[in-house]
Amino acid sequence: MTDQEDLEAKMRAELEKQSEDAAKETDEMLSEELDALKNATAADMASLKPKITDKETYDKLIDAVKESTDKNESLAQLEARLKTLGTTAIKVGKEAVKLLKGF
Protein backbone atom coordinates (compact mmCIF):
# COMPACT_ATOMS: atom_id res chain seq x y z
CA MET A 1 0.00 0.00 0.00
CA THR A 2 1.43 3.43 -0.96
CA ASP A 3 1.50 6.36 1.46
CA GLN A 4 -1.30 8.05 -0.50
CA GLU A 5 -3.49 4.93 -0.32
CA ASP A 6 -2.72 4.48 3.36
CA LEU A 7 -3.66 8.11 4.04
CA GLU A 8 -6.91 7.74 2.11
CA ALA A 9 -7.82 4.52 3.93
CA LYS A 10 -7.21 6.12 7.32
CA MET A 11 -9.18 9.23 6.40
CA ARG A 12 -12.07 7.13 5.11
CA ALA A 13 -12.18 5.01 8.28
CA GLU A 14 -12.20 8.18 10.40
CA LEU A 15 -14.99 9.71 8.29
CA GLU A 16 -17.04 6.51 8.40
CA LYS A 17 -16.92 6.54 12.21
CA GLN A 18 -17.89 10.22 12.29
CA SER A 19 -20.71 9.58 9.82
CA GLU A 20 -22.00 6.67 11.89
CA ASP A 21 -22.13 8.91 14.97
CA ALA A 22 -23.90 11.65 13.03
CA ALA A 23 -26.47 9.15 11.72
CA LYS A 24 -27.02 7.74 15.22
CA GLU A 25 -27.62 11.22 16.64
CA THR A 26 -29.96 12.03 13.78
CA ASP A 27 -31.94 8.84 14.46
CA GLU A 28 -32.23 9.75 18.15
CA MET A 29 -33.29 13.30 17.33
CA LEU A 30 -35.97 12.09 14.87
CA SER A 31 -36.88 8.90 16.80
CA GLU A 32 -40.56 9.79 17.22
CA GLU A 33 -40.99 10.65 13.55
CA LEU A 34 -39.03 7.56 12.52
CA ASP A 35 -41.24 5.30 14.65
CA ALA A 36 -44.38 6.95 13.27
CA LEU A 37 -43.11 6.45 9.73
CA LYS A 38 -42.23 2.79 10.34
CA ASN A 39 -45.68 2.15 11.83
CA ALA A 40 -47.39 3.93 8.95
CA THR A 41 -45.49 2.03 6.29
CA ALA A 42 -45.69 -1.39 7.95
CA ALA A 43 -48.44 -3.33 6.19
CA ASP A 44 -50.69 -5.68 8.14
CA MET A 45 -49.76 -8.61 5.93
CA ALA A 46 -52.05 -11.13 7.61
CA SER A 47 -55.14 -9.06 6.88
CA LEU A 48 -54.03 -8.16 3.35
CA LYS A 49 -53.31 -11.69 2.13
CA PRO A 50 -56.31 -13.43 0.54
CA LYS A 51 -57.61 -16.28 2.68
CA ILE A 52 -58.56 -18.88 0.13
CA THR A 53 -58.82 -22.65 0.33
CA ASP A 54 -55.44 -24.38 0.49
CA LYS A 55 -53.69 -25.46 -2.71
CA GLU A 56 -53.81 -29.16 -1.80
CA THR A 57 -57.62 -29.16 -1.70
CA TYR A 58 -57.78 -27.26 -4.98
CA ASP A 59 -55.33 -29.66 -6.66
CA LYS A 60 -57.31 -32.68 -5.47
CA LEU A 61 -60.59 -31.27 -6.81
CA ILE A 62 -59.03 -30.11 -10.09
CA ASP A 63 -57.50 -33.57 -10.64
CA ALA A 64 -60.88 -35.23 -10.07
CA VAL A 65 -62.60 -32.84 -12.49
CA LYS A 66 -59.85 -33.32 -15.09
CA GLU A 67 -60.17 -37.09 -14.85
CA SER A 68 -63.88 -36.85 -15.50
CA THR A 69 -63.24 -34.38 -18.36
CA ASP A 70 -60.81 -36.84 -19.98
CA LYS A 71 -63.47 -39.55 -19.85
CA ASN A 72 -65.98 -37.22 -21.47
CA GLU A 73 -63.48 -36.19 -24.14
CA SER A 74 -62.76 -39.83 -24.88
CA LEU A 75 -66.47 -40.50 -25.18
CA ALA A 76 -66.94 -37.47 -27.42
CA GLN A 77 -64.20 -38.75 -29.72
CA LEU A 78 -65.91 -42.11 -30.05
CA GLU A 79 -67.60 -41.17 -33.31
CA ALA A 80 -64.34 -39.97 -34.91
CA ARG A 81 -62.53 -43.09 -33.67
CA LEU A 82 -65.22 -45.37 -35.05
CA LYS A 83 -64.99 -43.58 -38.42
CA THR A 84 -61.20 -44.00 -38.40
CA LEU A 85 -61.63 -47.63 -37.41
CA GLY A 86 -64.13 -48.13 -40.25
CA THR A 87 -61.83 -46.52 -42.81
CA THR A 88 -58.86 -48.54 -41.62
CA ALA A 89 -60.90 -51.75 -41.62
CA ILE A 90 -61.99 -51.13 -45.22
CA LYS A 91 -58.41 -50.40 -46.21
CA VAL A 92 -57.17 -53.58 -44.50
CA GLY A 93 -59.99 -55.52 -46.14
CA LYS A 94 -59.02 -54.24 -49.59
CA GLU A 95 -55.39 -55.11 -48.96
CA ALA A 96 -56.43 -58.59 -47.85
CA VAL A 97 -58.51 -59.07 -50.99
CA LYS A 98 -55.55 -57.99 -53.13
CA LEU A 99 -53.32 -60.43 -51.32
CA LEU A 100 -55.80 -63.27 -51.68
CA LYS A 101 -56.18 -62.54 -55.38
CA GLY A 102 -52.45 -63.02 -55.71
CA PHE A 103 -52.67 -66.65 -54.60
Added chain:
Amino acid sequence: MRNIIQFIKNRSILSPFLALLIVLNFLGCASVPKEVVELSYTVGQDMNAVHLSYRQLIQTHFDGLRKQATDFLDNKWTPAYIKKFIKKGKLVERATNSDPNMVLLGVRLWAEVAVEEIEKKKKELLDPIDKNEKELLNSIDEAFAQLISANAAITAHLNSIRKVKEVQDEALQALKVKDLRDKINNGLIFASDKAIEAIEKVKKAEGILDDLAKKKEGLN
Protein backbone atom coordinates in the same frame (compact mmCIF):
# COMPACT_ATOMS: atom_id res chain seq x y z
CA MET B 1 -88.33 -39.87 -7.39
CA ARG B 2 -91.21 -42.30 -6.63
CA ASN B 3 -93.54 -39.33 -6.38
CA ILE B 4 -92.44 -38.04 -9.74
CA ILE B 5 -93.07 -41.41 -11.40
CA GLN B 6 -96.45 -41.69 -9.68
CA PHE B 7 -97.26 -38.16 -10.74
CA ILE B 8 -96.37 -38.91 -14.36
CA LYS B 9 -98.42 -42.08 -14.23
CA ASN B 10 -101.40 -40.27 -12.80
CA ARG B 11 -101.10 -37.51 -15.35
CA SER B 12 -101.08 -40.18 -18.05
CA ILE B 13 -98.39 -38.20 -19.82
CA LEU B 14 -96.22 -41.23 -20.33
CA SER B 15 -96.54 -44.97 -19.88
CA PRO B 16 -95.01 -46.68 -16.81
CA PHE B 17 -92.36 -48.10 -19.10
CA LEU B 18 -91.39 -44.60 -20.06
CA ALA B 19 -91.31 -43.62 -16.42
CA LEU B 20 -88.68 -46.31 -15.89
CA LEU B 21 -86.69 -44.89 -18.78
CA ILE B 22 -86.90 -41.46 -17.18
CA VAL B 23 -85.39 -42.81 -13.98
CA LEU B 24 -82.55 -44.38 -15.93
CA ASN B 25 -81.94 -41.22 -17.89
CA PHE B 26 -82.56 -38.79 -15.07
CA LEU B 27 -78.95 -37.93 -14.31
CA GLY B 28 -77.75 -37.91 -17.91
CA CYS B 29 -80.39 -35.54 -19.21
CA ALA B 30 -79.17 -32.22 -17.79
CA SER B 31 -78.81 -29.67 -20.54
CA VAL B 32 -75.58 -27.67 -20.96
CA PRO B 33 -76.18 -24.70 -23.26
CA LYS B 34 -73.14 -23.29 -25.01
CA GLU B 35 -73.62 -20.08 -23.01
CA VAL B 36 -72.61 -21.98 -19.84
CA VAL B 37 -69.23 -22.76 -21.38
CA GLU B 38 -68.97 -19.19 -22.68
CA LEU B 39 -69.86 -17.78 -19.27
CA SER B 40 -67.30 -19.94 -17.52
CA TYR B 41 -64.67 -18.95 -20.11
CA THR B 42 -65.59 -15.25 -19.75
CA VAL B 43 -65.27 -15.50 -15.96
CA GLY B 44 -61.77 -16.94 -16.49
CA GLN B 45 -60.81 -14.05 -18.77
CA ASP B 46 -62.26 -11.48 -16.38
CA MET B 47 -60.43 -13.07 -13.49
CA ASN B 48 -57.20 -12.23 -15.31
CA ALA B 49 -58.32 -8.61 -15.64
CA VAL B 50 -59.27 -8.45 -11.93
CA HIS B 51 -55.90 -9.99 -11.07
CA LEU B 52 -54.01 -7.31 -13.02
CA SER B 53 -56.12 -4.57 -11.48
CA TYR B 54 -55.55 -6.00 -7.98
CA ARG B 55 -51.78 -6.08 -8.62
CA GLN B 56 -51.87 -2.49 -9.86
CA LEU B 57 -53.74 -1.42 -6.72
CA ILE B 58 -51.15 -3.08 -4.47
CA GLN B 59 -48.27 -1.49 -6.40
CA THR B 60 -49.94 1.93 -6.17
CA HIS B 61 -50.40 1.47 -2.41
CA PHE B 62 -46.77 0.49 -1.89
CA ASP B 63 -45.57 3.31 -4.18
CA GLY B 64 -47.40 5.65 -1.77
CA LEU B 65 -45.60 4.10 1.21
CA ARG B 66 -42.25 4.40 -0.60
CA LYS B 67 -42.96 8.05 -1.36
CA GLN B 68 -43.81 8.69 2.30
CA ALA B 69 -40.49 7.15 3.37
CA THR B 70 -38.50 8.95 0.65
CA ASP B 71 -40.10 12.31 1.55
CA PHE B 72 -39.11 11.81 5.19
CA LEU B 73 -35.59 10.87 4.15
CA ASP B 74 -35.16 13.80 1.73
CA ASN B 75 -36.85 16.49 3.78
CA LYS B 76 -36.13 15.52 7.39
CA TRP B 77 -33.46 12.91 7.93
CA THR B 78 -30.88 13.89 5.29
CA PRO B 79 -30.78 17.63 6.12
CA ALA B 80 -30.47 16.81 9.86
CA TYR B 81 -27.76 14.23 9.20
CA ILE B 82 -25.79 16.53 6.85
CA LYS B 83 -25.89 19.29 9.44
CA LYS B 84 -24.44 16.95 12.06
CA PHE B 85 -21.93 15.36 9.69
CA ILE B 86 -20.58 18.75 8.59
CA LYS B 87 -19.56 19.30 12.21
CA LYS B 88 -18.54 15.75 13.14
CA GLY B 89 -16.79 15.13 9.82
CA LYS B 90 -14.97 18.49 10.11
CA LEU B 91 -15.92 19.49 6.57
CA VAL B 92 -14.95 23.17 6.95
CA GLU B 93 -11.56 22.20 8.33
CA ARG B 94 -10.99 19.76 5.44
CA ALA B 95 -12.12 22.33 2.86
CA THR B 96 -9.84 25.05 4.16
CA ASN B 97 -6.66 22.96 4.35
CA SER B 98 -3.63 24.80 3.01
CA ASP B 99 -2.72 21.82 0.79
CA PRO B 100 -5.06 21.79 -2.22
CA ASN B 101 -4.52 18.02 -2.67
CA MET B 102 -5.68 17.41 0.91
CA VAL B 103 -8.73 19.64 0.26
CA LEU B 104 -9.61 17.56 -2.79
CA LEU B 105 -9.12 14.23 -0.98
CA GLY B 106 -10.86 15.32 2.24
CA VAL B 107 -13.92 16.82 0.55
CA ARG B 108 -14.23 13.94 -1.92
CA LEU B 109 -14.10 11.31 0.84
CA TRP B 110 -16.50 13.32 3.01
CA ALA B 111 -19.03 13.47 0.13
CA GLU B 112 -18.62 9.76 -0.69
CA VAL B 113 -19.17 8.70 2.94
CA ALA B 114 -22.18 11.03 3.27
CA VAL B 115 -23.80 9.56 0.13
CA GLU B 116 -23.12 6.00 1.37
CA GLU B 117 -24.75 6.81 4.75
CA ILE B 118 -27.83 8.31 3.10
CA GLU B 119 -28.13 5.28 0.78
CA LYS B 120 -27.83 2.99 3.80
CA LYS B 121 -30.69 4.80 5.52
CA LYS B 122 -32.75 4.72 2.35
CA LYS B 123 -32.28 0.96 2.13
CA GLU B 124 -33.20 0.57 5.81
CA LEU B 125 -36.46 2.45 5.25
CA LEU B 126 -37.43 1.04 1.85
CA ASP B 127 -36.37 -2.62 2.11
CA PRO B 128 -39.20 -3.69 4.48
CA ILE B 129 -41.73 -1.95 2.21
CA ASP B 130 -40.33 -3.68 -0.89
CA LYS B 131 -40.27 -7.01 0.93
CA ASN B 132 -43.91 -6.69 2.03
CA GLU B 133 -44.98 -5.67 -1.46
CA LYS B 134 -43.22 -8.66 -3.00
CA GLU B 135 -44.72 -11.03 -0.43
CA LEU B 136 -48.23 -9.69 -0.96
CA LEU B 137 -47.95 -9.77 -4.75
CA ASN B 138 -46.74 -13.37 -4.58
CA SER B 139 -49.67 -14.42 -2.43
CA ILE B 140 -52.11 -12.62 -4.76
CA ASP B 141 -50.52 -14.27 -7.81
CA GLU B 142 -50.75 -17.68 -6.18
CA ALA B 143 -54.38 -17.17 -5.18
CA PHE B 144 -55.41 -16.02 -8.65
CA ALA B 145 -53.44 -18.82 -10.30
CA GLN B 146 -55.39 -21.30 -8.17
CA LEU B 147 -58.74 -19.68 -9.04
CA ILE B 148 -57.93 -19.41 -12.75
CA SER B 149 -56.71 -22.99 -12.90
CA ALA B 150 -59.85 -24.25 -11.13
CA ASN B 151 -62.08 -22.22 -13.43
CA ALA B 152 -60.24 -23.53 -16.50
CA ALA B 153 -60.85 -27.09 -15.28
CA ILE B 154 -64.56 -26.31 -14.85
CA THR B 155 -64.75 -24.70 -18.31
CA ALA B 156 -63.04 -27.70 -19.93
CA HIS B 157 -65.37 -30.05 -18.10
CA LEU B 158 -68.50 -28.16 -19.16
CA ASN B 159 -67.21 -28.15 -22.72
CA SER B 160 -66.61 -31.91 -22.57
CA ILE B 161 -70.18 -32.44 -21.34
CA ARG B 162 -71.41 -30.45 -24.33
CA LYS B 163 -69.33 -32.55 -26.71
CA VAL B 164 -70.70 -35.77 -25.20
CA LYS B 165 -74.21 -34.34 -25.52
CA GLU B 166 -73.59 -33.60 -29.19
CA VAL B 167 -72.40 -37.17 -29.79
CA GLN B 168 -75.45 -38.46 -27.91
CA ASP B 169 -77.70 -36.24 -30.01
CA GLU B 170 -76.14 -37.56 -33.20
CA ALA B 171 -76.53 -41.13 -32.01
CA LEU B 172 -80.13 -40.57 -30.95
CA GLN B 173 -80.83 -38.78 -34.20
CA ALA B 174 -79.47 -41.77 -36.08
CA LEU B 175 -81.83 -43.98 -34.08
CA LYS B 176 -84.57 -41.40 -34.69
CA VAL B 177 -85.29 -41.15 -30.95
CA LYS B 178 -83.83 -37.69 -30.20
CA ASP B 179 -87.32 -36.20 -30.04
CA LEU B 180 -88.24 -38.82 -27.50
CA ARG B 181 -85.43 -37.75 -25.19
CA ASP B 182 -86.44 -34.09 -25.54
CA LYS B 183 -90.01 -35.09 -24.65
CA ILE B 184 -88.74 -36.98 -21.62
CA ASN B 185 -86.73 -33.95 -20.53
CA ASN B 186 -89.71 -31.65 -20.93
CA GLY B 187 -91.85 -34.12 -18.99
CA LEU B 188 -89.30 -34.13 -16.17
CA ILE B 189 -89.18 -30.33 -16.07
CA PHE B 190 -92.98 -30.25 -15.93
CA ALA B 191 -92.97 -32.88 -13.16
CA SER B 192 -90.36 -30.96 -11.21
CA ASP B 193 -92.42 -27.75 -11.38
CA LYS B 194 -95.50 -29.62 -10.21
CA ALA B 195 -93.50 -31.14 -7.35
CA ILE B 196 -92.62 -27.62 -6.12
CA GLU B 197 -96.31 -26.68 -6.19
CA ALA B 198 -97.17 -29.84 -4.25
CA ILE B 199 -94.46 -29.12 -1.66
CA GLU B 200 -95.88 -25.65 -1.12
CA LYS B 201 -99.38 -27.06 -0.68
CA VAL B 202 -98.13 -29.59 1.86
CA LYS B 203 -96.33 -26.83 3.77
CA LYS B 204 -99.53 -24.80 3.81
CA ALA B 205 -101.49 -27.79 5.11
CA GLU B 206 -98.84 -28.35 7.76
CA GLY B 207 -99.28 -24.78 8.92
CA ILE B 208 -103.07 -25.19 9.16
CA LEU B 209 -102.63 -28.39 11.20
CA ASP B 210 -100.24 -26.63 13.56
CA ASP B 211 -102.75 -23.83 14.06
CA LEU B 212 -105.53 -26.34 14.78
CA ALA B 213 -103.32 -28.21 17.26
CA LYS B 214 -102.61 -24.97 19.09
CA LYS B 215 -106.29 -24.02 19.17
CA LYS B 216 -107.15 -27.47 20.52
CA GLU B 217 -104.57 -27.08 23.29
CA GLY B 218 -106.07 -23.71 24.10
CA LEU B 219 -109.55 -25.22 24.49
CA ASN B 220 -108.22 -27.95 26.82
